[in-house]
Each structure stands twice: as C-alpha cells, then as structure tokens.
Amino acid sequence: MDLGLIVESISVLVHGVFLTLSLTLLSLVISFFLSVPLSLLRASLNRTLSASVLAYTYVFRGTPLLVQLFLVYYGLSQLSIVRQSLLWPVLREPFWCALITFSLNSTAYTTEVFKAGILAVPRGVVEAAKALGLSRFMLIRLIIFPLAFRTVLPSYANEVIGLVKASSLASTVTLLEITGLARRMVSETFAPYEVFLAAGLLYLLLNFTVSIVFRFLEMHLARSSIRVSKNGTAYPVTSWLSCPWKAMSKRTHTNPSTHSL
Amino acid sequence: MYKSVLLASFIVVIVSQISAQAAERKLLTIATEGASPPWDMVDPEGKLVGYDVDVGNELCRRIAVECKFVAQDWDGIIPALTVGKFDAIMSGMAITEKRKKSIAFSQPYAGGFNQLVMRKDLKLPATDTKAKINLTNIGGAEQSVLEQLQLALSGKTLGVLRSSNSEAVLNELFGKVATIRSYDTQDNLHLDLAAGRIDGGLADYFTWKTFLDGKDGESAAFYGPELSGGLWGPGVGVGIRKDDTDLLASFDKAINDCISDGTLKKLSLKWFGIDISPAAAP
Numbered sequence: 001m002d003l004g005l006i007v008e009s010i011s012v013l014v015h016g017v018f019l020t021l022s023l024t025l026l027s028l029v030i031s032f033f034l035s036v037p038l039s040l041l042r043a044s045l046n047r048t049l050s051a052s053v054l055a056y057t058y059v060f061r062g063t064p065l066l067v068q069l070f071l072v073y074y075g076l077s078q079l080s081i082v083r084q085s086l087l088w089p090v091l092r093e094p095f096w097c098a099l100i101t102f103s104l105n106s107t108a109y110t111t112e113v114f115k116a117g118i119l120a121v122p123r124g125v126v127e128a129a130k131a132l133g134l135s136r137f138m139l140i141r142l143i144i145f146p147l148a149f150r151t152v153l154p155s156y157a158n159e160v161i162g163l164v165k166a167s168s169l170a171s172t173v174t175l176l177e178i179t180g181l182a183r184r185m186v187s188e189t190f191a192p193y194e195v196f197l198a199a200g201l202l203y204l205l206l207n208f209t210v211s212i213v214f215r216f217l218e219m220h221l222a223r224s225s226i227r228v229s230k231n232g233t234a235y236p237v238t239s240w241l242s243c244p245w246k247a248m249s250k251r252t253h254t255n256p257s258t259h260s261l
Numbered sequence: 262m263y264k265s266v267l268l269a270s271f272i273v274v275i276v277s278q279i280s281a282q283a284a285e286r287k288l289l290t291i292a293t294e295g296a297s298p299p300w301d302m303v304d305p306e307g308k309l310v311g312y313d314v315d316v317g318n319e320l321c322r323r324i325a326v327e328c329k330f331v332a333q334d335w336d337g338i339i340p341a342l343t344v345g346k347f348d349a350i351m352s353g354m355a356i357t358e359k360r361k362k363s364i365a366f367s368q369p370y371a372g373g374f375n376q377l378v379m380r381k382d383l384k385l386p387a388t389d390t391k392a393k394i395n396l397t398n399i400g401g402a403e404q405s406v407l408e409q410l411q412l413a414l415s416g417k418t419l420g421v422l423r424s425s426n427s428e429a430v431l432n433e434l435f436g437k438v439a440t441i442r443s444y445d446t447q448d449n450l451h452l453d454l455a456a457g458r459i460d461g462g463l464a465d466y467f468t469w470k471t472f473l474d475g476k477d478g479e480s481a482a483f484y485g486p487e488l489s490g491g492l493w494g495p496g497v498g499v500g501i502r503k504d505d506t507d508l509l510a511s512f513d514k515a516i517n518d519c520i521s522d523g524t525l526k527k528l529s530l531k532w533f534g535i536d537i538s539p540a541a542a543p
Binding site: 092 | 337453
C-alpha cells in the first residue's frame with residue numbers, strides 16, 4: 001500500500017466534495033419539502049389519497065436507484081417528445097437528471113419515515129388539541145409534525161447518510177463527484193486500492209459530520225422535551241419549527257392550560 | 262485435536278489442488294469488455310464474439326490450452342488482471358507506455374486508428390476525413406491541422422470512454438477548449454450522442470463505424486483526420502501479468518505464426534472489412 005498515493009488521492013478527490021454535497025443537500029431540501037405534505041396524505045384516513053402516495057413510494061423504494069437514474073438519464077433522452085420539449089435544457093444536463101432522481105427517490109423514503117412518525121403521535125394528544133379548537137393547519141404544524149419529526153429523527157438520519165452514499169451513483173452519468181473523480185484516477189494510476197480507500201475516507205468524514213449534526217439535533221430536541229416535563233407546559237416540542245420565543249408566547253397565551261390534559 | 266487435524270488436512274488438499282491447477286493451467290481465462298464492436302461484443306444469445314474473441318480462440322488453439330472468455334468492465338480491467346481474476350486481456354487494448362508500467366503486452370495483433378465523430382447539425386467547417394496523422398511525429402502541416410480542429414471544436418462538449426487512450430488524447434488536444442465527459446461504456450456515449458447531450462467524441466474508428474452505420478448513428482459523422490500513434494502506441498496487444506513470462510512468450514510466438522500464415526488478415530477482413538493485421542516481428 002502506498003501512503004503517499006492515498007494522500008495524493010485525497011487532495012484530488014476533495015475537488016469532488018462540492019458536487020457530492022450540492023447533490024446531496026439539494027436533494028435533501030427538495031425531498032424534505034415534498035415529503036411533509038406527502039406523508040400527511042399517506043397517513044390520512046382517506047384510502048384513495050393514502051394509496052396513491054403509497055403507489056409512488058412503493059415504486060421508488062422497490063426499484064434500484066441506479067435503474068431509476070438510468071431511466072431518467074438514458075431512458076427519457078430516447079424519446080423525441082422529451083428532446084423537443086421545454087424540459088430538455090434541464091434533462092440534457094447530467095447534474096439535473098441526477099438531482100431529480102435523487103430527490104424523487106429520497107422523497108419516497110422520507111415520506112414513509114415521516115408517515116411512521118405521524119402514526120406514532122398519541123391519539124390523545126391530537127384529540128386534546130382538536131378539543132382546544134386548533135385549526136387543522138395549526139394542529140399539523142404545532143402538534144403532529146413536531147412530535148412525529150422528533151420520533152423519527154434517528155431513521156431520518158439514516159436516510160440522510162444513505163443519500164450521501166447514494167450520490168456516488170452520479171458517477172455513472174458522467175458527473176465527476178467524489179466517486180467519479182476516483183474512477184478517473186484509478187484509470188490513470190491503476191491503483192484502485194489506494195484511490196478507493198481515499199474516497200471511502202472522504203465519505204466517512206462526510207457521514208461523520210452528518211451524524212454529529214443529527215446527534216446535536218436530537219440532544220437539542222430532547223433537552224426541550226425535558227424542560228416540558230419540568231414546567232408541565234407543552235410548548236417546546238413545537239419550538240424547533242418556528243422561532244422558539246414566538247412559539248412560546250403564542251402557545252402560552254392561546255391555550256395556557258394544555259398541561260391539565 | 263481431531264477437528265484441527267481434519268481442518269489442516271482439508272486446507273492442505275485445497276491448497277495442493279489450487280497449485281496443481283496453476284502448474285498445469287488447463288483453462289486460460291481471457292477478459293474482454295464485450296461492448297466495443299467489432300473488437301468484442303455480446304451477440305443476441307449473450308455470447309462474447311468479435312475480433313478479439315476469434316483471435317483469442319485461435320491463439321489458444323495454437324498454444325494448446327483451453328480458453329474461456331469473460332466480460333469485464335473496462336475501467337477495472339487492468340487492476341483485475343494484476344490481482345489474478347483472469348490470465349489475459351484481449352479487448353482492443355492499445356499497447357502504451359503507461360499501461361506497460363502495470364502489465365506486460367504481447368506483440369500487437371492488430372493496428373487500428375481513431376477518429377473524431379461530430380454531430381452533423383453543428384455544421385462544422387469541412388475537413389479531410391481520409392487524411393492520416395500520426396501523433397508520434399507531428400510536423401508543421403499536422404500541427405496546423407490540429408490547431409484548426411481545436412478552433413472548430415472550442416466550446417463543444419465531447420464524450421469519451423473512461424480510462425481509454427482516447428480520453429488521454431482528447432484531454433491533451435482539446436481539454437482546454439472543450440468540455441470533456443467520460444463514459445463508463447461506449448454504448449452510453451452513443452446514446453448521449455444520439456440524444457444530443459454531447460456534440461461528438463473520440464474513439465476507435467471501427468467502434469464508431471458500427472455505430473454510424475446503425476439507425477442511431479445517422480445524426481453524426483466522422484470529423485477530422487484519422488489519428489494514431491502518440492498515446493495510442495504501436496497497436497493492440499494481449500495484456501498479461503508481468504510475471505507470466507512463459508505465457509507471454511507463447512502468445513508472442515502464436516501471434517507471429519498467425520500473421521505469417523495470414524490467419525490474422527483473414528480474421529481482420531471478416532470483422533473490420535479491411536486488413537489491419539500488423540507486420541510480423543522480425
């Protein structure tokens with residue numbers, strides 16, 4: 001094993017970190033905002049709504065991401081309708097194809113994760129909030145979703161870590177992110193061991209950061225829940241979503257007696 | 262105690278089996294990419310066929326060993342050979358100085374050359390596609406042809422097979438003026454060229470020809486002179502591990518015999534339509 005080559009590989013592969021991160025973070029943001037409403041539909045009692053979202057998550061969770069990426073990148077470009085459409089400037093670029101695929105795939109997983117959290121919210125809490133006259137939107141925003149999110153945070157962290165690793169598939173559609181650069185470097189050095197070891201180290205470092213962030217988030221949310229049990233008010237579970245002080249003031253003056261439930 | 266003796270004897274049996282196999286070498290495994298027609302490809306029944314496979318089988322017949330062809334992705338083919346996943350590479354692989362640092366090559370069993378292919382709808386200035394440029398010795402005339410090419414292709418997006426010599430040449434000649442995308446297989450490059458994601462590419466002439474003669478190849482055509490030499494080296498050879506000197510010697514002899522009695526010429530005409538068999542070694 002050539003230690004010098006590993007160091008050299010890392011210094012080359014670092015140039016791919018930006019692309020890996022932009023693919024991952026953008027897909028994460030998109031999938032988060034898509035999966036919040038979708039997970040509510042998925043958890044709804046309306047069979048048709050739930051089933052149609054299930055159909056989507058079933059397809060995207062049941063097929064390999066690589067196949068999805070090839071379908072979007074190489075598959076769609078076969079259709080002349082797509083090539084003549086307004087979407088072609090977007091679908092022409094490998095970056096957007098990868099981003100669309102990763103977002104759709106991640107949305108499917110995240111939707112199921114959030115749905116599990118929504119179903120885990122105690123029915124009593126929801127009914128209590130309804131009894132207090134919260135509108136449907138406020139119920140979701142202040143009670144259901146914050147509680148659900150905290151419950152599924154560890155599973156969501158897994159999804160994020162999975163997405164960082166899955167972004168390596170972008171190298172199959174000519175993108176030069178960490179893995180793409182690694183494969184190019186292997187072809188120049190014929191030393192797959194050192195180069196892929198360096199790539200692995202970089203992914204490990206990225207995911208280490210991800211797990212630290214989630215650890216911090218979990219601790220932060222757990223701390224606020226401890227404060228709840230001490231004061232006996234229920235405000236802090238909601239505080240992470242909106243500004244904490246706003247949530248506090250709103251909650252305290254609209255329904256100060258939640259704890260009595 | 263009894264168990265460990267049993268285990269030990271089991272290991273001894275297995276090890277002796279393996280070494281016996283290595284010593285006799287009844288079966289030689291040859292790797293090929295299987296995606297660069299007419300060099301090597303997979304036929305509708307899933308069998309590997311092509312010039313590489315025909316020449317390989319002929320060489321094995323002469324060396325008197327049994328051969329088996331396996332498909333292997335191009336960008337891991339050399340490391341896989343060096344760690345012993347197979348015994349030889351026959352995949353239209355050009356003999357180059359860089360590859361020689363990792364593996365040994367037989368004498369060439371094919372010549373061959375490379376060419377740019379560009380989309381027709383770009384309406385690029387016309388070039389002489391029958392001209393030949395050997396990148397090993399470039400004079401003033403060749404230099405000006407290359408400069409014109411650089412000018413014509415500036416701002417274009419060019420595709421190339423990852424870890425091929427064409428990739429190295431493309432980066433050297435056009436890396437500064439054009440965007441270069443590397444593909445894991447030549448087939449995927451063809452798909453993107455047909456879809457218009459890339460404007461053109463550089464690859465082996467015969468691989469292009471099969472594509473351009475097909476339905477999807479209508480939108481593109483050869484561009485610029487036939488290129489050879491330089492980073493492409495003296496031709497296409499059999500890749501063999503460096504310590505496998507006996508095998509290398511027998512391949513060299515068999516290739517020379519095939520050139521002398523016209524077998525390679527016959528196979529070249531069969532697959533390429535023209536004779537690209539090299540001259541016999543002195």
